[in-house]
Amino acid sequence: MEGCSVARSAVFSSLMLASSLAYSQSSVSLYGIIDTAVEYYNHAAGGGSFAGMPTLTGEVPSEWGLTGAEDLGGGNKAIFKLENGFAPGTGGFNYGGREFGRQAYVGLQNAWGTLTLGRLVNMTTYALLNADVIGPSTHSLYVFDAYLPNARSDNAIGYMGKFAGVTLGATYSFGRDAAGPAGPAATNCPGQVPGNFLACKQYTALLAYDSSRFGVAASYDRMHGNTGASAPLSNAAYTDSRTIVDGYFTLPRLKVGGGWIHRSLSAGAASTLYNLYFLGLTYAPIASLAFDAQVDKYIQAHVTSSTNLVARANYYLSPHTTVYASVGYMINGRNGSNPVAAGGTVETGAQQLGVMAGVRHVF
Known part of the structure; x- marks a missing residue:
């Protein structure tokens, strides 16, 4: 009888395992982009x-x-993502040298939305995703604010739900940036300090609507500093806030997008306000060729202003490989010091020309 009992247990366990394996379907995918170029600016x-x-x-x-x-x-689904950002020219890691500096999260997903925990892309990125036709290029509106193409939050909880064209999203970070000062927008503000609730906290929110022909989006992003963090957010009471309102519409072969970005930095003597406006279009005369153009206007009232003009052409050699060329021209006001190229430098008040040509492969 004991042998029969053991045999029945073994059979039952095997059936349960087989049932579990059949019930739980899982998949893992590897993906990536390698994009590099040669650039010049004066x-x-x-x-x-x-x-x-x-x-x-x-x-x-x-x-x-x-x-x-x-x-x-x-x-219901369980999901995860690990995403590394790297520099093809050297093979080194970007995002403060982190192995998975772009994203690292685990979460749950169903018809009511997606809940994630980890290092997350926050709602500032999603707000700009459809309206900014140039995107995070060397020549782009992001030369005015290095945070915008790096809008990510450490130690965060995120939610996003899509309901008949409406998107609702939010993130809350207990400590927004555990990376040291190396790299763009890295601020050495890991937070999670006992007895200091505000230290390095961050929250972002998104409301968007997309149809087959047009879309609009609005987001709000607020972050706190802490003692020891990179200037100017060196105090938990200091805040840095960004509001984005933008939109786009599409026609056959044409897309037009534009918007407004407002930043309010409250950090003692370093406090500042700016407004950034952008308007761009993409025209694709044939399936394998696309032209982009955008104008970006940066205004810091009573201090300076700058205008950035960008033009770009993409030729798609295949679904995976693209060659491109880009031209940017920055017109700085007398006190302006915005470079035409991301990570570049410029003489104060100078007009600056930048050109770039490169190749991208997606897998």
């Missing part, structure tokens, strides 16, 4: 010009990652 800080390979981004940042999902049944 009037670099200290005089002269620069020629070389961009270190932060080409037309888009280079990355590779792993993403996976497991079907839990009843319309």
Whole structure:
């Protein structure tokens, strides 16, 4: 009888395991982008010009990652993503040298939305995703604010739900940036300090609507500083806030997008306000060729203003490989010091020309 009992237990366990394996379908995918170029710009800080390979981004940042999902049944899924950002010119890691500096999260997903925990892309990025036709390129509106293409939050909880064209999203970070000062927008503000609730906290929110022909989005992003963090957010009471309102519409072969970004930095003597406006279009005369153009206007009232003009052409050699060329021209006001190229330098008040040509492969 004991032997029969053991045999029945073994059979039952095997059936349960087989049932579990059949019920729980899982998948893991490897993906990535390798994008690099050669760039030139004049009037670099200290005089002269620069020629070389961009270190932060080409037309888009280079990355590779792993993403996976497991079907839990009843319309529920477990998901994860690990995403690395790297510099093709050197092979080094971007995002403060982190192995998975772009994203690293685990979460749950169903018809009511997606809940994630980890290092997350926050709602500032999603607000700009459709309206900004140029994106995180070397020549782009992001030269005015290095945080915008790096809008990510450490130690965060995130939610996003999509309901008949409406998107609702939010993130809350207990400590927004555990990376040291190396890299763009890294601020050495890990937070999670006992007895200091505000230290390095951050929250972002998004409301958007997208149809087949147009879309609009609005987001709000507020972060706190802490003692020991990079200036100017060196106090938990100091805050840095960004509001974005933008939109786009599409026609056959044409897309037009534009918007407004407002930043309010409250940090004692370093406090500042700016407004950034952008308007751009993409025209694709044939399936394998696309032209982009955008104008960006930066205004810091009573201090300076700058205007950035960008034009770009993409030729798609295949679904995976693209060659491109980009031209940027920065018109700085008398006190302006915004470079035409991401990660570049410029003489104060100078007009600056930048050109770039590169290749991108997606896998």
